[in-house]
Every structure is written in structure tokens, then in C-alpha cells.
Amino acid sequence: GDSVTQMEGPxxxxxxxxxxxxxxxxxxxxxSLFWYVQYPGEGLQLLLKATKADDKGSNKGFEATxxxxxxxxxxxxGSVQVSDSxxxxxxxxxxxxxxxxxFGGGTRLxxxx
Amino acid sequence: GAVVSQHPSRVICxxxxxVKIECRSLDFQATTMFxxxxxxxxxxxxxxxxxxxxxxxxxxxxxxxxFLINHASLTLSTLTVTSAHPEDSSFYICSAAGQLSNQPxxxxxxxxxxIL
Numbered sequence: 001g002d003s004v005t006q007m008e009g010p011x012x013x014x015x016x017x018x019x020x021x022x023x024x025x026x027x028x029x030x031x032s033l034f035w036y037v038q039y040p041g042e043g044l045q046l047l048l049k050a051t052k053a054d055d056k057g058s059n060k061g062f063e064a065t066x067x068x069x070x071x072x073x074x075x076x077x078g079s080v081q082v083s084d085s086x087x088x089x090x091x092x093x094x095x096x097x098x099x100x101x102x103f104g105g106g107t108r109l110x111x112x113x
Numbered sequence: 114g115a116v117v118s119q120h121p122s123r124v125i126c127x128x129x130x131x132v133k134i135e136c137r138s139l140d141f142q143a144t145t146m147f148x149x150x151x152x153x154x155x156x157x158x159x160x161x162x163x164x165x166x167x168x169x170x171x172x173x174x175x176x177x178x179x180f181l182i183n184h185a186s187l188t189l190s191t192l193t194v195t196s197a198h199p200e201d202s203s204f205y206i207c208s209a210a211g212q213l214s215n216q217p218x219x220x221x222x223x224x225x226x227x228i229l
């Protein structure tokens with residue numbers, strides 16, 4: 001079956017540091033890929049998405065590129081802020097799966113001032 | 114953007130109580146709603162998928178008589194935890210998706226359930 005693997009956290013960075021959170025996937029066909037963010041005590045918010053190979057999703061300074069050749073969708077941000085501290089989930093969905101998401105295990109990011 | 118409202122945000126109640134959690138899509142028709150459970154510092158565990166007007170599909174290991182799901186309209190799904198016990202304490206999150214495939218799910222803010 002489909003699966004998503006994320007780097008384990010926590011990831012601890014100083015403010016303005018560069019962020020990379022690795023995400024790789026195993027799936028048949030051509031899934032859509034997503035990054036969700038969860039702030040403490042809240043549900044998940046869609047951060048960005050990409051629906052086909054070589055697409056780049058971007059939002060709030062975060063970016064991720066759909067790399068089919070390496071089955072990856074790594075999340076990057078050039079300069080993190082304290083307010084970016086949260087848990088980040090990589091996920092995929094298949095067109096024939098009724099929008100059902102397959103999640104990675106989540107990566108906790110802690111940004112220190 | 115699409116908004117999903119989940120209510121209540123926090124519930125504290127005695128063992129044996131049944132608790133109902135509501136999930137509403139506020140600005141789109143949710144043909145499919147999902148219910149998740151999240152343990153501390155872990156990823157989301159899908160409990161069940163519900164389609165409007167039909168019975169929910171439960172994931173393996175989830176007791177359907179314990180976690181009753183109703184999806185009576187295109188904007189409302191409810192999860193009832195029946196006769197809750199301390200081991201049911203958790204963070205429950207709903208999400209909703211529209212008709213188009215490959216569209217992102219939109220999540221509620223979650224319900225923190227604490228059973229004493």
C-alpha cells in the first residue's frame with residue numbers, strides 16, 4: 001500500500017535558519033502530495049500542495065517540489081520564525097481513494113529566538 | 114478558504130458518559146468526512162470515513178458500536194463516543210472533502226476529550 005516517510009524530529013533551529021524537512025513516499029500511479037501544519041492544540045491546516053511531477057507548492061515562505069524521480073516532496077523555508085514552531089505532516093492522496101490521506105509520522109519543529 | 118468547524122473544542126466528563134462531537138463544513142458541501150484520533154506526539158490515526166447518507170466505513174480495530182458516526186447532511190457529521198472510559202481520552206479531529214478527487218481535506222480544530 002501507499003506510505004509516507006518523514007524525518008523524525010524534533011528539529012530545533014534558531015530564528016532565521018534554513019529549514020528542510022525530508023519527505024519521501026511510496027505509491028502507485030500519480031498521487032497528489034500535501035504538507036499540513038498543526039499548531040499546539042489545534043487541527044491540521046493545509047500548508048501547500050502539488051498535484052503532478054515537477055509542480056512546486058508554496059505558501060508563507062515554505063516551498064516543496066514534487067520529485068517523481070526521487071519520490072520526494074521535501075519542505076523548505078529560507079528563514080524560519082519562532083511562530084513556525086509546530087508539527088508538520090507530509091501526506092498523499094490517490095485519485096481513486098476518495099480523498100483519503102496517507103500521512104507521514106509528523107515532524108516537530110522548534111524555533112528558538 | 115474552506116472552513117470546517119468542530120465542536121466542542123474540549124470535553125471533560127465522567128466515565129460512562131456518552132459524548133457527541135460535531136463537525137460542520139461551513140462553506141462547501143462535504144461529500145466525505147473523516148474522523149481521526151491522535152495520541153500525544155503521534156500522527157493521526159484514521160478511525161472512519163463517512164459519506165453523506167450512507168453508513169460509515171470503519172478502519173480495522175475501531176469499534177463501530179463504541180464510536181457511532183452519523184453523516185446526515187452534506188455539511189454535518191457527528192461522532193458519538195458511547196459510554197466513554199479513560200482509555201478513550203484523546204484528541205479527535207474531523208476533516209471534510211468535497212466531490213472532486215485529489216482535493217485537499219480541510220480539518221477542524223480538534224476536540225480534546227478527557228474522561229475522568
